Every structure is written in C-alpha cells, then in structure tokens.
Amino acid sequence: MHTASVDGVAAQPLSALLVLETADNVGVALRPLAAGESIAPGVTAAADIGFGFKVALREIARGQKIVKYGVSIGSATHDIAAGARVHLENMTSDYTVTHLRGGELSA
C-alpha cells in the first residue's frame, strides 16, 4: 500500500489563504479569519470570514469579474475592498441567480 510521500517542501505555518491560480483576485479562507487580522501582504480581513469563503486579494470594482481557478466565476455587484468577503452580498452568477432557502434569490 502506498504511503504519502513528503512534497520536498518544508511544512509551512498554517497560512490563512489559498490562492489557486496566479490570475485569481480572490483567495479561499483556510481557517476562520478574524476582522482586522493580516491575512496576506497588504491585505487585512475586513470582517470575520468563515472557512471556505472567498476573500478579495485586491480592490474589485463593481462589474468586474471575480476570478477563481483562473477563470470568471461571476461578477461583482458592488465595489469590493481588498480583504472583504466575496459572496452573495457583493457578487452574482453570470449564468443563473443562486437560489437560497425559502425561495429567496441572490440577484
């Protein structure tokens, strides 16, 4: 049976954000982030942000694409500050509105 091998890189202290591709303008929170905490060079969490949620790596103007995995996953519906959570409150799908519980729509 296979045993996991070491990557060849030293284990690093648990980082706050995972950035999947260099073109991305959002990162993913790797643990719950506290408002005001420094999460990347020049980026401070604007609010408490939960594990798995997206965080703006830089300012994103309303109408600009949200880029994750190196591609657009939707558009900003508001101006978004670096360090802000990027979710239903400030972005939307370019395909279909996202259906939430109780028949509420995100758009």
Next chain:
Amino acid sequence: MKGWLRQDGRKGIRNIVAVVYLVECAHHVAREIAHPDRENGVHLVGFPGCYPNPYARKVMERICTHPNVGAVLLVSLGCESFDRAGLAQAVAASGRPVETLIIQQAGGTRRTIEAGRDAVARMRSVLDAQVPVPMDVSELVVGTICGGSDATSGLTANPAMGRAFDLLVEAGAACIFEETGELIGCEGAMVPRAVTPELGHEIAESVSKAARYYATLGYGSFAPGNADGGLTTIEEKSMGAYAKSGASPISGLLKPGDVPPHGGLYLLDVVPDGEVRFGFPNISDNAEIVELMACGAHVTLFSTGRGSVVGSAIAPVIKVCANADTYRRLSDDMDIDAGRILEGRGTLDGVGREVFELILDVADGAPTASEAMGHQEFILTYKSFEPAGPACLPARAA
C-alpha cells in the same frame, strides 16, 4: 514499467480473467465461479438487463477487450437477449481466450459453477505464462472522477489531480475527464482550450445537452448548502469539478466506448443523446468508472472529500482524499492525502507530482488501497447514444 501486449497494440497493466454474467439471472453462478480466485486476478463483471441495449453491448465488448483483461468467461442463463455469440466472437477476434457457459444447457447452477471454475483455472494458467513487455507512460490512458465531494474537493484533490493530468499529457499519455452535467458554467473556459473551433462547438453543445437533460429530470444543480459552505455561483461550483482537467489543450470529445486515438486530454460526454430515457445518466460513481474503462482507462483517479471507499473491477482506482479529517478517519481506504494542503503541509504542485508518481507505481503493479482490499465494484445500466460526430476527434497536426 511493464505491460501485457494485446493484439490491437494496446498494453495492459494487469492481466485479468473477466467472468461476465450476461443477465442478472446468471449473476450468482458467475460470482460463485469467480469468488475463490478473486484475489488471484479473476474479476466479476456483468449486465443485469434481459432486454437488449446497443450501448450496454458496446461497453461490455470494450470491457472484455480492455487492455487489462487477458481472457474472458461468459456466463449466460440461456434465454436472455444479450448477443453472447457476437460478444464471444469479438473477444476471440481480439486474440484473447474466451469460453461461453450457458446455464440452461450446462445442467444448472452446480454443474455450471464446476465447469466455470475449470475454465477459469485453464485461462489463469495461460495468462500466468505470458511475459509482460516494456511499456511507456505515453501508452497509458487515465480517467478521473469525483464522488462523495465536499467543500474541500475543488480546493485540494481536484486541482492536484489536474496537475497530475498535465504531467501525464506532457509525457504523451491520454487523460479523460467527464460528467458534463457538472461542467455547466465552464464552457467559457473550456471552449478556447479545444484544439479546433469545431471541437469547441461540440464541447459547448455537450454541456448544453447536459443542462437540458438535468432540467428535464428536475435537478437543481446548486443547493443552498453549497452557499453555506462558501460557494456562491454555479460556475464556481462547476469549476471545482472542472479543475480535475488541468490546463492542457482539449484534444477530443469522446462518448462511452470511444478509445482516445492518441495522447492528450479528452472530455467524455456521459449524458445520453435524444429524449430522456432510462432515468439518470449515471446512477452511481461506479457507472462513471465503467464508462472510463470502456474508453480504455487503465487507472481511474477518484477524488473524495466525504470519503468514498469504492474501487473497481478490471482497472485500479486511486483514491485522492481532499479532506484531511476524512483522511485520518478512512486512511486505509485512501491512497493520497491531498487535504494536507489546507493544513499547510503540502502544495498543489507537490501533491500533483505525488499523484503522477503513484500512477506510475500502480501501472507497474503496485496495488492501490481499494485494490488491495478486494474492491471490485462494477455496474452497467441502460443508456442510448448517437455516435460522436467527425468534429469531436480532430486529426492531430503532424
């Protein structure tokens, strides 16, 4: 790396006797034939239906002539409609030993099991005397699926497997990703990756076909729970699955049973053509693995967050676990701990390289976790497809 050379030029990384039931009524007898030798390279596969289906016939022929299969024993009840003579002929024409047992003629359960075990022993001794030949990475076909996904699948295991795919394609191997129903919203990213504009058009069409099909079935593809976990849009969710494909150009669009003509990255269209018939496109993860094997996949990469334990008959399954907690809980069932990326103990590139190297080990004979524990799942159901059009497999530029 070594492989068993088949008459069609392909090479197998295993040399298996397939015992095949051609209707559910022959399942028990076939299982009893295979069972004593299940850890000795004798695998059970089959089709349960009594009514004919060209898709099932084609997939079963591809499974019986899969490069990992060296010999085939067909087990028929006798009155089912499966074209057993045509299948036996196709297997014989591929240069493999093949025998057919018909339970109604052989004298029932007990006598057929005895005759079947004798046949398996003969086939096993023929295969055990065969000598493998050198095999190159460029001769491998590797598939990928995800199952038992959670929020971590699209962050760790899927992109890491995508990086392994890039390394394989670079080395000349053929790689196949699938499930067009989970690629809705990715057309914009996928179409420009197609090697010709015509292929790009076919890819976009296959995704809109999937969208129509799932809409008819009444599927909602984005659940409120997805948003609770931090996913915001359908295209974001799809991209998590799409990340399995890596970054190579897309060389073709396959349908189940189409074997990639050369190395490169391929999309497998798993959604049936025409009106909605026979229900869900694939009723469980193993149905997808069977279709990848029907396209010649020697190995399947399987990413899981919640923790699937399945393997497969015929072709080994490599389990890439996206979630570190799940890995700790189910470590016996997992081959790769990709969840450690989220704990700062690895990188996507590093885990991608580890997946690539494990594929080479497995191709060289190392058993995967599911293989070592005897997992040999197999399921084949009714579907219908039109043949892929000429634009789906563009000729490779010289």
